[in-house]
Amino acid sequence: MTLKKVSYGLVGCGMMGQEHIRNIALLPGAEIVGVYDPVAELAEYAAKMCGGAKVAASLAELLEMPELDALVVVSPNHIHVPQFREIASRRALPMLMEKPLYTDPDDAGFIASMATDYPAPVWVAMEYRYMPPVAALIEEADAATGGIKMLSIREHRFPFLPKIGEWNRFNAQTGGTLVEKCCHFFDLMRLILGSDPVRVMASAGQAVNHKSETIRGRTPDIWDHGYVLLDFANGARAMLELCMFAEGSRYQEEISAVGPDGKIECFVPGPGRFWSAELGPAPTPRLIVSPRSPKGPIERAIPVDPDLLEAGDHNGSTFYQHQRFNAVVRGEGAVEVTLHDGAMAVAIGLAAQRSAETGQAVPIG
Numbered sequence: 001m002t003l004k005k006v007s008y009g010l011v012g013c014g015m016m017g018q019e020h021i022r023n024i025a026l027l028p029g030a031e032i033v034g035v036y037d038p039v040a041e042l043a044e045y046a047a048k049m050c051g052g053a054k055v056a057a058s059l060a061e062l063l064e065m066p067e068l069d070a071l072v073v074v075s076p077n078h079i080h081v082p083q084f085r086e087i088a089s090r091r092a093l094p095m096l097m098e099k100p101l102y103t104d105p106d107d108a109g110f111i112a113s114m115a116t117d118y119p120a121p122v123w124v125a126m127e128y129r130y131m132p133p134v135a136a137l138i139e140e141a142d143a144a145t146g147g148i149k150m151l152s153i154r155e156h157r158f159p160f161l162p163k164i165g166e167w168n169r170f171n172a173q174t175g176g177t178l179v180e181k182c183c184h185f186f187d188l189m190r191l192i193l194g195s196d197p198v199r200v201m202a203s204a205g206q207a208v209n210h211k212s213e214t215i216r217g218r219t220p221d222i223w224d225h226g227y228v229l230l231d232f233a234n235g236a237r238a239m240l241e242l243c244m245f246a247e248g249s250r251y252q253e254e255i256s257a258v259g260p261d262g263k264i265e266c267f268v269p270g271p272g273r274f275w276s277a278e279l280g281p282a283p284t285p286r287l288i289v290s291p292r293s294p295k296g297p298i299e300r301a302i303p304v305d306p307d308l309l310e311a312g313d314h315n316g317s318t319f320y321q322h323q324r325f326n327a328v329v330r331g332e333g334a335v336e337v338t339l340h341d342g343a344m345a346v347a348i349g350l351a352a353q354r355s356a357e358t359g360q361a362v363p364i365g
């Protein structure tokens with residue numbers, strides 16, 4: 001029996017919106033039937049990518065399309081909450097909402113209210129959980145470590161990319177780098193440790209990137225590097241190291257977890273399109289398990305399906321996220337990255353921003 005396709009409306013047709021289009025196209029039970037973006041040419045282009053979706057002139061017009069089963073919201077960060085409010089008041093469809101869920105601390109209450117009052121499933125798009133090497137580390141971490149005591153995530157990557165309107169150059173629009181970029185890693189820490197942080201300390205700032213740019217008369221204030229230390233309720237300690245002027249690195253993310261029995265690490269390459277062809281094939285993700293006794297690290301390659309690599313910048317994870325969200329819309333699965341998860345990742349990022357600004361440790365909760 002052929003299942004009816006889930007019909008999506010796409011809000012925001014920029015870089016990540018197009019990654020969603022390519023990944024939804026790989027799912028047999030899915031099609032994008034309507035798109036909206038304030039830049040009409042971008043919306044037209046995206047509609048063609050979708051094989052002839054309708055272009056709506058506004059979010060309100062998109063929400064009037066009777067055939068919609070679900071929404072994918074991929075607008076810039078500071079637009080997520082206003083659009084969430086409009087969607088909740090007009091037509092509360094199942095929704096995959098891009099990270100970060102909110103950027104202004106004053107909106108935390110609205111998001112908490114939606115967790116109880118929004119009548120349809122909402123999945124927050126923090127897909128790093130589904131990168132195959134990260135998923136393997138999550139799966140094997142307890143057995144390899146005997147219970148994680150120390151967790152470290154390092155991201156060494158390329159600077160923020162240019163955007164139409166350069167919305168990503170200012171903290172006020174992104175929530176700050178430790179929210180915008182690092183919500184993914186705070187989400188991973190909570191998931192891997194099965195615990196929430198109680199205290200956050202950070203040192204971060206803008207050292208290298210975007211300093212010579214002028215946008216609407218202002219120099220960007222977005223941070224490009226930092227360290228964040230976190231104490232978790234279960235006694236584990238975690239650390240994040242972010243550097244956004246390190247695109248020469250072989251691997252973009254390196255995660256290590258250590259416990260009384262041993263260590264597990266994973267090494268995750270950045271987007272293949274940024275790997276120089278002169279260097280040969282892009283690196284393959286790796287997982288290394290290093291027991292204390294008997295000693296002897298065991299290393300495995302964790303390759304990612306080439307078609308999924310082609311479809312995005314995130315090691316296939318956007319596809320796996322859509323597979324699961326599609327099942328939720330069909331009533332065949334549960335939301336795995338909830339509004340509470342999305343809100344916690346932002347709250348930790350905002351606390352880290354505050355800690356770096358004030359030089360003080362910031363309690364959570």
Ligand SMILES: NC(=O)C1=CN([C@@H]2O[C@H](COP(=O)(O)OP(=O)(O)OC[C@H]3O[C@@H](n4cnc5c(N)ncnc54)[C@H](OP(=O)(O)O)[C@@H]3O)[C@@H](O)[C@H]2O)C=CC1
Binds near residue numbers: 079127163
């Ligand atoms: N999960 C992940 O790994 C990733 C998530 N993202 C997230 O995706 C979102 C979009 O980022 P990205 O695609 O890189 O940004 P882009 O700037 O490339 O795309 C955003 C698009 O949204 C449009 N837009 C602006 N205002 C609205 C509105 N009111 N309604 C609908 N669309 C609007 C923009 O148009 P205009 O030019 O007019 O502003 C632009 O075309 C962000 O929240 C970002 O954090 C991004 C990359 C990876």
Ligand SMILES: O=C1CO[C@H](CO)[C@@H](O)[C@@H]1O
Binds near residue numbers: 184
């Ligand atoms: O969340 C994100 C993850 O990856 C992107 C680049 O590939 C980021 O810049 C983005 O904001």
